[in-house]
Amino acid sequence: MNFEPYPFEKLNNLLKNIIPNQNLAPSVLTIGEPQFETPAFIQKALSDNTPLLKKYPKTGGEVNLREAIKAFIKRRFNTSLSDAEIIPCFGTREVLFNFPQFLLFDKKNPVMAYTNPFYQIYEGAALATHSRVIHINLTKENDFKPEINEEELAECDLVILNFPNNPTTSTLTLDELGQWVKLALKHNFVLLNDECYSEIYAHSPSPSLLEASTHVGNSEFKNILVINSISKRSSAPGLRSGFIAGDAEILREYMKYRTYIGCASPLPLQSAAAAAWNDEEHVITSRKIYKENFIIAKEILGTEIPSATFYLWIEVKDALEFTKKLYEKYNVKVLPGEFLARSSHKEKNPGLGYIRIALVENQEKTRSALQRIKDCLNG
Numbered sequence: 416m417n418f419e420p421y422p423f424e425k426l427n428n429l430l431k432n433i434i435p436n437q438n439l440a441p442s443v444l445t446i447g448e449p450q451f452e453t454p455a456f457i458q459k460a461l462s463d464n465t466p467l468l469k470k471y472p473k474t475g476g477e478v479n480l481r482e483a484i485k486a487f488i489k490r491r492f493n494t495s496l497s498d499a500e501i502i503p504c505f506g507t508r509e510v511l512f513n514f515p516q517f518l519l520f521d522k523k524n525p526v527m528a529y530t531n532p533f534y535q536i537y538e539g540a541a542l543a544t545h546s547r548v549i550h551i552n553l554t555k556e557n558d559f560k561p562e563i564n565e566e567e568l569a570e571c572d573l574v575i576l577n578f579p580n581n582p583t584t585s586t587l588t589l590d591e592l593g594q595w596v597k598l599a600l601k602h603n604f605v606l607l608n609d610e611c612y613s614e615i616y617a618h619s620p621s622p623s624l625l626e627a628s629t630h631v632g633n634s635e636f637k638n639i640l641v642i643n644s645i646s647k648r649s650s651a652p653g654l655r656s657g658f659i660a661g662d663a664e665i666l667r668e669y670m671k672y673r674t675y676i677g678c679a680s681p682l683p684l685q686s687a688a689a690a691a692w693n694d695e696e697h698v699i700t701s702r703k704i705y706k707e708n709f710i711i712a713k714e715i716l717g718t719e720i721p722s723a724t725f726y727l728w729i730e731v732k733d734a735l736e737f738t739k740k741l742y743e744k745y746n747v748k749v750l751p752g753e754f755l756a757r758s759s760h761k762e763k764n765p766g767l768g769y770i771r772i773a774l775v776e777n778q779e780k781t782r783s784a785l786q787r788i789k790d791c792l793n794g
Contacts, residue, residue: 417542418539418542419535419538421535422535422750422754422755423445423446423750425754426445426738426748426750426751426754429735429738429739429751430738430739430742430748433739433742433743434743435742435743435746436743436744436745436746437746439745439746439787440746440783441746441747441748442746442747442748442776442780442783442784442787443748444747444748444749444772444773444774444775444776444784445748445749445750445771445773446773446775447581447647447724447725447726447773447775448652448773448775449647449650449652449701449725449775450775450776450777450780451650451701451704451775451777452650453649453650453651453653453654454649454650454651454691454694454697456690456694456697457649457651457654457687457690457691457697458687460686460687460689460690461654461683461684461686461687462683463686464682464683464686464687465683467681467682467683467686468681468682468683470682471679472679472680472681472682472685473679474670474673474674474678474679475502475503475670476502476503476679476680476685477682477685477686477689479685479686479689480503480656480680480685480686480688480689480692481498481501481503482689483688483689483690483692483693484501484503484658484660484692485501486692486693487692487693488501488623488625488660490695491613491614491620491623492622492623492625492626493626494623494625494626494629496625496660497663499663499666499667500636500660500661500662500663500666501658501659501660501666502658502659502660502666502669502670502673503656503657503658503680503685503688504642504656504657504658504659504678504680505655505656505657505678505679505680506644506646506652506655506656506657507609507611507642507643507644507646507657507659508536509678510642510657510659511534511536511537511540511575511609511642512536512539512540512543513540513672513673513676513678514540514607514659514669515527515540515541515543515544515546515573516540516543516544517668517669517672518572518573518605518665518669519544519546519572519573520544522544522572524547525544525545525546525547525572525573526546526547526548526549526570526571526572526573527540527541527544527546527547527548527549527571527572527573527574527575528548528549528550528551528563528567528568528571528573528574528575529541529548529550529551529574529575529576529577530550530551530553530561530575530576530577530578530580531550531551531552531553531756531757531759531765532553532581532582532583532752532755532756532765532766533575533577533755533756534577534581534609535755537575538757546572546573548759549563549567549570549571549759550757550759550762551563551574551576552759552762552765553580553583553585553765554765555730558585559580559583559584559585560585560587560591561576561578561587561595565598565602568598568602568604569602571602571604572604572605573604573605573607574595574599574604574605574606574607575607575608575609576595576606576607576608576609576624577608577609578592578608578609578610578621579610579612579613579615579616579621579722579723579724580612580723580724581611581612581724581726582724582726582728582750582752582755582766582769582771583728584721584722584723584724584726584727584728585722586621586722586723587621587622588622589622589626589627589630590627590630592608592622592623592624592626592627593627593628593630593631595624595627596624596627596628596631596633596639597631599638599639600633600637600638603638604638605638605639605640605662605665606624606638606639606640607640607641607642608623608624608640608641608642609641609642610623610624610641610642610643611642611643611644611646611647611657612647612723612724612725613643613648613723614647614648614698614702615647615648615701615702615705615723615724615725616702616722616723617702617705617706617709617720617721617722617723618720618722619722621722621723623641624639624640624641624661625639625641625660625661628661635662635663636660636661636662636663637662637664638662638665639661639662640659640660640661640662640665640666641659641660641661642657642658642659642660643657643658643660644656644657644658645657645688645691645692647725648691648698648701649691649697649698649701650697650701651687651688651691654684654687654688654691655680655684656680656684656685656687656688656691656692704777704778705725705774706720707778708725708774708776708778708781709721709774711778711781711782711785712727712772712774712781712785715782715785715786715788715789716729716785716788716789716792725773725774725775726771726772726773726774727771727772727774728752728769728770728771729769729770729772730768730769731768731769731770731792732768733768734751734752734753734766734767734768734769734770735751735753737770737791737792738750738751738770740791740794741787741788741791744791744794745787745788745790745791746787747784747787747788747791749770749771749772749788750770750771750772750773751766751769751770751771752765752766752767752768752769752770752771753766753767753769754766755771772788
């Protein structure tokens with residue numbers, strides 16, 4: 416399998432021969448990892464349950480975790496799920512990589528489509544399943560909304576969307592998601608939405624594909640799945656807690672598959688994750704911090720506050736050269752957009768000419784870094 420180097424490895428190679436300005440404190444705005452303390456009550460739930468390490472965890476998750484996740488989905492998306500319609504997972508990365516392998520195992524010539532730019536695990540899963548890939552390019556010209564002709568959709572076995580979107584910050588309305596549900600039913604492909612940024616927004620919360628499915632009359636979620644995680648929501652990427660939810664028939668068979676691959680979450684982590692899923696106050700606090708960072712960005716760079724996520728997706732003339740200059744002169748690291756996307760057919764890489772900036776630091780560090788980025792843009 417010809418796996419591409421991960422974006423951060425590409426960045427390291429780009430910058431490896433550059434000595435940054437040592438008179439300025441380093442600022443790393445490349446990775447979507449919240450730089451705030453994981454809330455104390457989550458840490459306490461973890462430490463209080465360390466005696467449970469003596470027990471094997473269940474593949475399907477403990478009752479307290481399953482109930483916490485279902486309560487979150489009901490509270491946030493006004494959608495009630497049965498036990499058969501949800502599986503807790505050890506973070507969402509493992510699901511995004513192994514679910515396509517489960518789903519496409521018996522397909523002779525599988526076809527996957529996914530949004531481009533993309534979370535790199537989508538591509539890894541496509542390589543692992545020997546799938547032909549159709550890129551759904553998100554560009555300024557299409558307002559960073561997914562567009563694909565129905566002839567191509569008719570060929571697809573699995574379509575992965577990612578809304579709210581990393582890195583473009585684009586969102587879809589309930590009706591737009593509903594149209595995708597209708598397409599999944601019409602062309603009989605499995606539609607999975609990666610909703611890991613659903614809880615990071617400045618103004619209005621984004622809908623879930625689960626809501627959209629019910630909205631268009633597909634209340635049993637046929638062909639419809641979503642994933643979500645507490646990594647961004649709760650500033651707890653180390654807990655590795657997420658879920659996949661939707662079509663019970665698919666999940667029943669996927670559950671059997673998961674019993675063989677050893678990806679059950681340790682019980683103390685499940686207890687801490689349940690505490691996180693059950694609480695909203697800490698999420699509200701985090702959202703306020705991210706919104707304040709975007710207000711600072713608007714003040715310094717003139718950027719609009721995005722609908723969702725904690726990223727800025729900024730156009731620059733030459734992203735690679737800008738990234739090198741910013742690191743050398745100002746000791747700030749950002750991620751060139753082209754590392755997060757691919758060219759396809761006759762279409763150029765939709766990440767060309769963009770940089771992604773992760774605003775995951777406190778206000779003081781954010782202001783300092785953004786001022787240096789402004790100086791570099793003007794220099």
